[in-house]
Amino acid sequence: MKAQRNTKQRQLILWIVSNRHDHPTAEQIYLEAKTKNKKISRSTVYRNLGILVAQGKIIQTKMPTSDHFEAVIKDHYHFVCSKCGAIFDTPLDYDSTINDSLAEKTGFVVTKHRTVFEGICAECLKKESK
Amino acid sequence: MKAQRNTKQRQLILWIVSNRHDHPTAEQIYLEAKTKNKKISRSTVYRNLGILVAQGKIIQTKMPTSDHFEAVIKDHYHFVCSKCGAIFDTPLDYDSTINDSLAEKTGFVVTKHRTVFEGICAECLKKESK
DNA sequence: ATGGGTGCAAAGTGTTTGCAAGTAT
DNA sequence: ATACTTGCAAACACTTTGCACCCAT
Numbered sequence: 001m002k003a004q005r006n007t008k009q010r011q012l013i014l015w016i017v018s019n020r021h022d023h024p025t026a027e028q029i030y031l032e033a034k035t036k037n038k039k040i041s042r043s044t045v046y047r048n049l050g051i052l053v054a055q056g057k058i059i060q061t062k063m064p065t066s067d068h069f070e071a072v073i074k075d076h077y078h079f080v081c082s083k084c085g086a087i088f089d090t091p092l093d094y095d096s097t098i099n100d101s102l103a104e105k106t107g108f109v110v111t112k113h114r115t116v117f118e119g120i121c122a123e124c125l126k127k128e129s130k
Numbered sequence: 131m132k133a134q135r136n137t138k139q140r141q142l143i144l145w146i147v148s149n150r151h152d153h154p155t156a157e158q159i160y161l162e163a164k165t166k167n168k169k170i171s172r173s174t175v176y177r178n179l180g181i182l183v184a185q186g187k188i189i190q191t192k193m194p195t196s197d198h199f200e201a202v203i204k205d206h207y208h209f210v211c212s213k214c215g216a217i218f219d220t221p222l223d224y225d226s227t228i229n230d231s232l233a234e235k236t237g238f239v240v241t242k243h244r245t246v247f248e249g250i251c252a253e254c255l256k257k258e259s260k
Numbered sequence: 261a262t263g264g265g266t267g268c269a270a271a272g273t274g275t276t277t278g279c280a281a282g283t284a285t
Numbered sequence: 286a287t288a289c290t291t292g293c294a295a296a297c298a299c300t301t302t303g304c305a306c307c308c309a310t
Contacts, residue, residue, distance in 0.1 A: 003263090003264075003310080004264075004265095005263095005264060005265065005308085005309050005310070006309080006310095007264090007265060007266080007308080007309070009265080009266070010265085025299090026299080026300080027298095027299080039266090039267070040266085040267085041266070041267045041268065042267095042268095042300085043266080043267070043268080043269095043300090043301075043302080044265080044266055044267070046299090046300060046301070047265080047266085047301090048265090050301095062192040062193070062194070063192070064192075065298080065299080066298080066299060066300090067299090067300095077243075079232065079236070079238065079240070081238075082241075088236075090232055090235075090236070091232075091235050091236070092228060092231065092232055092235070098222060099247065099249075101222065102209065102220055102221075102222055102247055103249070105220075105221050105222070106209070106218075106220070106221070106252070107252050107255075108209065108211075108249050108250060108251050108252055108255070109249040109250040109255060110209070110247050110248070110249040111212075111248055111249045111250075112247070112248050112249075113207075113245050113246060113247040113248065114245065114246050114248070115243050115244065115245040116243060116244050116245075117229065117232055117240050117242070117243040118240070118241055118242050118243065118244070119229075119233070119238050119239040119240040119241045119242075120238060120239040120241075121238050122236070122237050122238055125237075125238070125239060133285080133288090133289075134289075134290095135283085135284050135285070135288095135289060135290065136284080136285095137283080137284070137289090137290060137291080139290080139291070140290090155274090156274080156275080157274080169291090169292075170291085170292085171291070171292045171293065172275085172292095172293095173275090173276075173277080173291080173292070173293080173294095174290080174291060174292070176274090176275060176276070177276085177290080177291085178290095180276095195273080195274080196273085196274060196275090197274090197275095
């Protein structure tokens, strides 16, 4: 791996992702970054998100319309509300045994898995019942 | 739900998705559709894929760069090779109990979950060891 | 000093949409 | 006959890239 710098922009982006817990998109991160650094560009945000993901410092999750980012905590699963689109971390334990189980059955190397639940969140359920 | 027709194009698209087992993208489906119907347009493919997904006849899975489609068989999980990008169905059983478990813990309505495994497929492992 | 990184604008992808004409029901 | 659907082209949203300048190491 080639030497990588630790620029102000990269630090800022990592800081933003680490300090919000709402799984922001690249655009949301860009908007917040701009409040701290008026000159920062979208490309810098996208590039650094990619680098930080490659470094294993943040996690990228595919969702309808665009990807969402979050700091690495420990492996966990997500829930997306199909009404409002909000994303939540689930309180379920990460089941690493199924990686091994799949590896055994297929002969593949299985490094991880991602699970996204779908349904309706408490907030939207409340609105519906009115 | 408003009345929906069953056009030749829609039938063709469903037929294509049902008859290949390689999880094609919209573009791949479009290309195959064009061999049977030279006039068909991309928009028709996209529109019908959306309708077929809404009808529950096919499944859409988010993957890097673009979505992939497949006929509904039964709930199952996918594996993506991080080397070659190939997608496979896994031989693992779908665990519906975790939906209930999450619903219980959160008070959300949980309709389903999707899991994607990541790693290196047998084919690529073979190449690597040379 | 040197080569990774930045900002800008332009170019790409993948997907959606407006509209007039076509067609399943 | 009605209104859903098509094909086309243009528009979109999100992301990537080329390039000259900049700055962390």
